[in-house]
Amino acid sequence: MYTYPELLNIIAELRSDHGCPWDRAQTHESMIPCLKDECQEVIEAIEQKDDENLCEELGDVLLQVLLHAQIAKEEGRFTMEDVVNTLAEKMVRRHPHVFGDEEYGSPEQNRLRWEEIKRAERERKKHRKGQ
Numbered sequence: 001m002y003t004y005p006e007l008l009n010i011i012a013e014l015r016s017d018h019g020c021p022w023d024r025a026q027t028h029e030s031m032i033p034c035l036k037d038e039c040q041e042v043i044e045a046i047e048q049k050d051d052e053n054l055c056e057e058l059g060d061v062l063l064q065v066l067l068h069a070q071i072a073k074e075e076g077r078f079t080m081e082d083v084v085n086t087l088a089e090k091m092v093r094r095h096p097h098v099f100g101d102e103e104y105g106s107p108e109q110n111r112l113r114w115e116e117i118k119r120a121e122r123e124r125k126k127h128r129k130g131q
Contacts, residue, residue, distance in 0.1 A: 007066070008066065008080060011063075011066045011067060011070050012070060014067075015067075015070050015071070015074065023067070026067060026071065027071065028068060028071060028072075031064060031067060031068065034064060035061075035064045038057065038060040038061045038063075038064055039061060041053075041057045041060065042054065042057045042058060042060075042061055044057075045057045065080075065083070066080060069082075069083050093117065093121075094114050094117050094118065095110075095114075096113070096117075097110060097113070
């Protein structure tokens with residue numbers, strides 16, 4: 001059974017000088033159709049309640065994420081570790097009822113709070129870009 005670090009190495013090898021020509025040729029833009037297709041295939045597997053296919057299709061979506069992160073790493077923009085850290089920070093920030101001291105009584109209240117936090121984050125991003 002492969003590990004996450006081994007998978008990262010496999011992706012890096014596919015993109016290396018002696019790797020796969022198709023993988024080496026990919027860009028963020030060229031991979032847009034693949035990402036759309038793989039996400040649609042996940043949805044179809046869920047709708048069909050096909051766990052075996054869902055497992056495979058989630059792997060295909062993960063491949064897309066890993067390839068995008070590898071391309072960004074090669075360009076010196078960000079790494080997969082940055083992606084993981086950014087997501088972890090977001091989950092903690094957007095769940096103050098789990099990781100903080102806020103309490104909510106219903107899933108709807110939690111969803112509304114999530115949206116409120118998300119709006120505030122977007123405003124901060126706009127403000128930073130506008131400076």
